[in-house]
Amino acid sequence: MIELTINGETRELDVAPEMPLLWALRDVAGLKGTKFGCGMAQCGACTVHLDGRSVRACVTPVSAAAGSSITTIEGLSADGSHPVQVAWQEENVPQCGYCQAGQIMSAAALLATNPDPDDTAIDDAMSGNLCRCGTYLRIRRAIRRAAELQGRS
Amino acid sequence: MGADRIWKEIEGLDPAVLGSLGVAASARVRDDGVVDAGVSRREFMRLSAAIGGGLVLAVSLPGCRDAGTETGGGLAVTENAHGTPMPEGEAWAPGVWLRLHPDNTATITVANSEMGQGVRTTLALLVAEEADLDWNRVRVVQAPADEATYGRQGTGGSGSVRTAWMPLREAGATARAVLVAAAAAELGVPATELTTEDSHVVHGSTGRRVPYADLLDRAATLDLPEEVSLKAPADWKLLGGEHVGVDAKDVVRGRAEYGIDVEFPGMRYAAIARTPVHGGTVRTYDATAALAVPRVREVVEVPAVGGDTNVHAGIAVIADDTWSAIRGRDALEIEWNPGEGAGHSSEGYLEAMRVGADGPGAVLVNRLGDPDAILDGGGADVLRADFEVPFISHATMEPMNATAHFAGGRMRVKAPTQFPNWARQATAAALGIPVEQVSVEVSLIGGGYGRRINPDYAVEAALVARQVDGPVKVQWTREDDLRHDFYRPTACHRLEAVLDDEGYPLAWRQRFCTPAISATIAERIDEEAFGVSESDGGANMMYRVPNRSCEYTYLPSHITRGWWRAVHTTHNTFAVEVFLDELAERAGIDPVEYRLALIDEYTLDRPGTSPRFPRSAERLRGVVARAAEAADWGRSLPAGRGMGVACAIDHLSYSAEVIEASVEDGQVVVHNAWCAVDCGPVISPNHGRAQVEGALIQGLSAALHERLTVEEGAIVEGNFDTYPLLRMREAPRNVEVHFVETDAHPTGLGEPGLPPAAPALANALYGATGRRFRTLPIRI
Numbered sequence: 001m002i003e004l005t006i007n008g009e010t011r012e013l014d015v016a017p018e019m020p021l022l023w024a025l026r027d028v029a030g031l032k033g034t035k036f037g038c039g040m041a042q043c044g045a046c047t048v049h050l051d052g053r054s055v056r057a058c059v060t061p062v063s064a065a066a067g068s069s070i071t072t073i074e075g076l077s078a079d080g081s082h083p084v085q086v087a088w089q090e091e092n093v094p095q096c097g098y099c100q101a102g103q104i105m106s107a108a109a110l111l112a113t114n115p116d117p118d119d120t121a122i123d124d125a126m127s128g129n130l131c132r133c134g135t136y137l138r139i140r141r142a143i144r145r146a147a148e149l150q151g152r153s
Numbered sequence: 154m155g156a157d158r159i160w161k162e163i164e165g166l167d168p169a170v171l172g173s174l175g176v177a178a179s180a181r182v183r184d185d186g187v188v189d190a191g192v193s194r195r196e197f198m199r200l201s202a203a204i205g206g207g208l209v210l211a212v213s214l215p216g217c218r219d220a221g222t223e224t225g226g227g228l229a230v231t232e233n234a235h236g237t238p239m240p241e242g243e244a245w246a247p248g249v250w251l252r253l254h255p256d257n258t259a260t261i262t263v264a265n266s267e268m269g270q271g272v273r274t275t276l277a278l279l280v281a282e283e284a285d286l287d288w289n290r291v292r293v294v295q296a297p298a299d300e301a302t303y304g305r306q307g308t309g310g311s312g313s314v315r316t317a318w319m320p321l322r323e324a325g326a327t328a329r330a331v332l333v334a335a336a337a338a339e340l341g342v343p344a345t346e347l348t349t350e351d352s353h354v355v356h357g358s359t360g361r362r363v364p365y366a367d368l369l370d371r372a373a374t375l376d377l378p379e380e381v382s383l384k385a386p387a388d389w390k391l392l393g394g395e396h397v398g399v400d401a402k403d404v405v406r407g408r409a410e411y412g413i414d415v416e417f418p419g420m421r422y423a424a425i426a427r428t429p430v431h432g433g434t435v436r437t438y439d440a441t442a443a444l445a446v447p448r449v450r451e452v453v454e455v456p457a458v459g460g461d462t463n464v465h466a467g468i469a470v471i472a473d474d475t476w477s478a479i480r481g482r483d484a485l486e487i488e489w490n491p492g493e494g495a496g497h498s499s500e501g502y503l504e505a506m507r508v509g510a511d512g513p514g515a516v517l518v519n520r521l522g523d524p525d526a527i528l529d530g531g532g533a534d535v536l537r538a539d540f541e542v543p544f545i546s547h548a549t550m551e552p553m554n555a556t557a558h559f560a561g562g563r564m565r566v567k568a569p570t571q572f573p574n575w576a577r578q579a580t581a582a583a584l585g586i587p588v589e590q591v592s593v594e595v596s597l598i599g600g601g602y603g604r605r606i607n608p609d610y611a612v613e614a615a616l617v618a619r620q621v622d623g624p625v626k627v628q629w630t631r632e633d634d635l636r637h638d639f640y641r642p643t644a645c646h647r648l649e650a651v652l653d654d655e656g657y658p659l660a661w662r663q664r665f666c667t668p669a670i671s672a673t674i675a676e677r678i679d680e681e682a683f684g685v686s687e688s689d690g691g692a693n694m695m696y697r698v699p700n701r702s703c704e705y706t707y708l709p710s711h712i713t714r715g716w717w718r719a720v721h722t723t724h725n726t727f728a729v730e731v732f733l734d735e736l737a738e739r740a741g742i743d744p745v746e747y748r749l750a751l752i753d754e755y756t757l758d759r760p761g762t763s764p765r766f767p768r769s770a771e772r773l774r775g776v777v778a779r780a781a782e783a784a785d786w787g788r789s790l791p792a793g794r795g796m797g798v799a800c801a802i803d804h805l806s807y808s809a810e811v812i813e814a815s816v817e818d819g820q821v822v823v824h825n826a827w828c829a830v831d832c833g834p835v836i837s838p839n840h841g842r843a844q845v846e847g848a849l850i851q852g853l854s855a856a857l858h859e860r861l862t863v864e865e866g867a868i869v870e871g872n873f874d875t876y877p878l879l880r881m882r883e884a885p886r887n888v889e890v891h892f893v894e895t896d897a898h899p900t901g902l903g904e905p906g907l908p909p910a911a912p913a914l915a916n917a918l919y920g921a922t923g924r925r926f927r928t929l930p931i932r933i
Contacts, residue, residue: 015474016447023476027422032414033407035599036475037550038631042873045550073407085405092397092839095847096269097404098411098550098599123882130873132550132600133269134850136884138843 002062006031007075017063021055022046024062025072033073033101037130044129047102047109048072054109056128073101076108083153084108087146095133103129107143116147157676159461159575159606164310164671164686164720200331202373206255210328250324251280257352257366259286264296264303265313266571267400268601269847270903271840272313274398276321278836279314282391283325283383284332285349293399298573298593307572309606309716311804311901314836318899326381335372336363350390386834395839400597412569412596415556417624422475423617424482424628425455427467427637430491430866432457432711434466442484443470448477452485453620455613461674462579463713464613465637471621475628494711494866499643502668502863503541505708506645509666510539514704516684518692521757522700527660533651538735540646540728542929543860544868547717548878551599552634553610556626557618564591564618568611569598576611583612584619591615602851603716607639607674632871639715640861642668646691646728650698656740657751661701663691663728668710670720680707685759690725690801690908693762695773696733697753712863718851719907722803724929730799730912731927734919744798744916745781749774766805766900772831773802775893776809779829783891784811793817794824795920799912804901806832807893810849810909812885814917816933821857823885823914828906830890833897842890845906849888852910854879860930 001012006029013028020039025031025048034057037045041056048057049071076082084107094100103126110117110125117125122143131139203209252260261277273293281291296303305316329349336354337344340361348355353362386393403409428434440452451471458464470481509515528535555568564584570576573593581588598605614627629637644667653659669675669683684705685692692703717723737747754770777800781787790796793815800809813825828845835841858877862869870876890906915926922933 019474019476023474027474027476031407032410032416035411035550036413036552036628038873039479040631040872040874043550043631080402080406088405089397089401092401092843094269094398094401094404095271095843096267096550096598096600097400097409100404101407104405119886127880127882130550130878130880132548132602132851132878133843134847134854134879134884135843136850136879136881137846137888139881 002066004062004065004070005068006070007072013062015062018061020058021048021060021062021065021070022057025057031072031074035098035101037099042130043099044106045099045102047105047129049105049109052109052112054106073105076104082108083146083149084111084142086149087142090145091138091142093135093138093142095135099129099131103131103139107139107146110143111147111150115150117143159572159674164689200373200375200377202370203252206369208253208369208373210251210324250321251284251328253328253365253369255366255369257287257364258290258292259284259352260292260294262294262296264306266308266573266595266598266601268308268571268598268605270313270844271398271837272308273400274396275314275836275840276317277399278391278396279317279321280325282389283322284328285351287352288391290352295595297595298577300574306574307606308601309571309603311806311903311905314899315805315901322383323381326383327377330378330381331372331375332365332368334375334378335368339363339368339371392836393834393838396837398840409597411551411599412554412556412567413551413599413628415567415596415626417556417558420556420624420626421450421471421473421621422478422628423469423471423625424475424478424630425467425469425613425617425633426482426485426487427465427633428489428492429636430489430494430711431465431637431713432492432494434490434492435468436488436490438468438485438487440468440485442486443481446472446477446481446484448473449481451621452481453617455616458583458612458616462583462612463607463609463639463673464583464616469617469627471617471625478628479630491866492711497711497863497866499543499863502643502708502710503645506643506666507539509706509708510645510647510664514664515706516680516704518684518688518703518705519757519759520702521698524660524662524700524702527651527700528649528662535649535651536736536739537647537649538732538925538927540648540724540731540927542644542724542727544640544643544712544863545717545855545859546635546638546640546861546876547600547602547604548635548876549600549602549604552631553629554627555611555614556624557614558624559615559619562586562590564615566592566611566615567594567596568614569596569605570608570611571598571601571605572608575606576608579608579612580615584615602718603720604638607715631873635861635871635876636868639673639713641717641723642670642710642714644724646724648728648732650732650736652736652740656742658696658698658736659700661698663703665691665728666706666708667724668708668712668714670714670716672707673714678707680705683707685761687721688725688759689720690722690803691729693757693759693768694729695753695756695768695770695802696751697755701757711866712868718848719803719904722801722908723855723911726799726801726908727911727915727929730801730909731915731925734797734916735925743787745777745786748777748798748800752777768802772807772893772895773800775895776800776807776829776831779891779893780809780811780827783827783829783889784813784825786811793921795917795922797913797916797918797920799909799916801905801908803905803908806830806900806902806905808905808909810913812910812913812917814914815921816918819933821914821918821931821933823853823883825887826885826889828888828890829893830902830905831893831895832902832905833895833899835892835894836899838892841892841902844902845890846888848904848906849910850879850884852907853914856911856914856929856931857883858930
């Protein structure tokens with residue numbers, strides 16, 4: 001049994017310590033918002049927060065997440081009201097939407113440490129997240145909009 | 154489902170598909186907007202009271218039964234943008250496009266698959282517009298595979314809006330007409346005094362507003378009108394407006410259900426080791442180590458399925474979670490019979506294709522005048538260039554997967570599929586059971602771009618599920634996905650031309666060689682038919698050349714090929730548009746001016762092209778001019794930068810792009826892009842712009858990065874470390890999308906933005922560097 005704190009809730013999971021957090025979240029904890037894309041930290045679809053820092057869940061063993069506060073897309077806000085989630089809708093960012101949970105988690109982590117990122121900071125923070133639909137231009141706009149929304153609140 | 158029909162449907166080569174447009178063949182829209190159905194509307198629309206209250210308008214597309222078959226339930230339901238929940242306790246009524254509920258909400262069924270193109274939003278908008286529904290109180294429901302009810306549900310070939318344009322608007326208009334008739338009876342006033350808005354009938358002089366919900370009982374007893382009027386575009390309230398996708402709210406909260414998220418109760422997880430060489434078989438295998446992996450339960454063989462299905466032979470490991478299944482799979486010891494493709498390699502293909510493009514093609518696709526006499530006659534100054542592109546992968550962010558359960562002789566499959574009916578029929582055929590005993594439900598699709606047309610992954614999951622107790626989800630890894638895709642094939646083109654005294658082409662010849670996409674599923678090798686397919690964007694280019702020809706040579710390959718976004722125009726447009734720039738340069742004429750002068754009705758089409766959508770020189774010139782204008786073409790550029798233009802007709806739409814690029818520190822930098830597209834009216838401009846932006850980015854990704862290598866018959870690259878996709882920092886800083894809206898039947902928008910990207914970039918880089926780039930991906 002491994003004890004994990006996921007979205008503020010303590011969960012006991014009967015998994016091997018080396019199981020990647022991604023699969024523990026999806027197949028064992030039943031939190032399917034975090035997505036599988038590559039399994040080797042190349043695409044960012046599985047991005048979650050460990051103590052507010054973005055990590056790739058596909059290469060993070062559950063043992064490394066124990067003791068940390070894990071936040072997934074389901075826990076980013078109770079009702080979809082996080083500025084990044086709001087901005088993502090206002091800019092109509094998602095196309096297929098599959099990578100967007102990871103994109104949103106990366107963007108939220110960026111804005112938590114840099115509340116007003118310029119284009120270079122956005123590109124640097126987001127270039128680990130692939131989007132095959134090509135929503136990059138809207139993601140940039142949405143991050144700037146989220147920064148505004150965050151600044152206002 | 155015949156393979157040839159599928160191929161022709163997807164590629165728009167089937168006159169029956171293009172001709173029908175989903176309306177009765179005799180239907181016409183008169184100048185006053187009235188739809189004259191030609192046949193009685195009652196033959197294909199039916200109004201009835203709904204179980205549990207409400208009104209149901211069922212519409213059958215012509216040629217289909219109007220009573221659906223029960224296909225096994227399980228519906229993808231989306232709340233509306235305001236979170237209105239789905240009413241409970243209502244039975245599913247197949248074939249229903251529109252259902253009005255007693256709480257004055259509405260449900261619209263979408264039979265096409267959502268993969269990011271916004272079809273669940275745009276098709277629902279068509280119904281809602283004509284029915285004057287309150288868009289905030291509309292829910293969208295996903296139809297299961299049911300060809301008898303929904304007609305051809307296949308989502309591909311940028312055809313959803315094109316085919317839904319008439320029937321879905323007519324369905325909405327019919328519902329509206331019946332509700333107005335019911336209100337007229339209810340209020341005792343003439344129907345002509347009534348208008349509709351936001352799911353209400355309004356009586357202008359008294360200001361009375363009757364919710365549709367209050368009219369449903371009476372409406373259900375009325376006859377359908379013999380004719381209905383469609384709105385003039387000036388009266389649209391929803392179409393042409395800015396809308397956020399109906400699924401966006403769920404996506405940003407991680408609540409949207411993709412194939413990978415599907416859960417059947419008691420489900421287990423499978424990973425499969427597939428033959429590395431396509432067409433290979435299992436010689437022997439030892440599952441001992443795999444079965445020793447904790448949480449691994451079972452190992453079963455997956456038989457190869459040939460024909461048009463293309464399931465690869467493999468060994469499946471079933472476990473309690475995906476990770477354990479993958480670990481078990483990796484622990485299998487397998488010896489493969491590699492099969493006939495073992496000797497194939499990228500280099501071997503290139504060598505063969507270069508030979509194929511070097512002389513007369515095996516097939517003459519078309520010819521005008523006598524180009525050979527001019528090009529081969531001696532004495533002429535022949536311009537000649539060779540173009541080469543590699544195999545590339547769809548690389549959808551959601552790797553392939555499907556969930557299946559076999560019980561009581563019935564197979565239930567849920568999958569992210571673009572062609573659920575093909576998946577259903579191929580599954581039935583592979584299992585040897587009647588198609589009625591197979592149900593296929595459709596989840597959201599985490600990227601399609603043509604990959605999820607093919608039914609292999611759904612059939613494969615069914616083959617595993619039949620051998621085990623309880624439901625199972627087969628999950629592909631990225632490596633599985635990249636190595637067992639249906640690829641955009643590698644191709645070599647030789648283009649040759651002779652210019653006249655004014656610098657315009659007097660003769661033009663295209664000779665190309667590529668493994669045909671359609672040969673992967675075709676019932677027989679038909680090189681002439683392949684040549685027609687594969688030459689889209691080349692043989693049918695719209696440039697005026699009095700002597701021109703296109704010749705094709707087929708290259709056999711065991712590597713499975715499929716429809717990558719924009720399909721054949723990806724490589725034909727690259728070759729044609731870069732070569733055209735070379736001709737313009739030789740002529741000393743500006744590339745935009747050169748194109749505008751050469752685009753002409755004086756053209757040559759491919760055999761068998763539908764006359765329903767004649768190609769318009771004016772529309773192609775229109776997008777070229779608009780893109781050039783937006784880019785301020787001809788202005789002076791910062792040192793080291795170049796600007797390039799390219800255009801294409803793709804999936805019946807017109808598209809042009811101007812790209813501004815440079816090379817900095819040995820890297821290509823794409824600064825700006827200006828896109829102009831004419832697809833007729835744009836239903837949802839927000840989604841439309843997104844499609845063009847995305848197509849441009851995907852085109853740039855292929856132009857700059859994407860290449861798969863075949864060695865000893867197998868695909869080498871397995872993940873994004875060796876098959877990189879374009880990343881955000883490489884995306885242009887500024888992309889503008891302009892629609893040239895013409896009064897035409899709407900045509901495709903998912904793909905047309907793609908083909909000009911690579912040639913426009915190559916042409917821009919010529920301006921920046923003085924070097925011609927004729928091989929993809931571009932290597933500086």
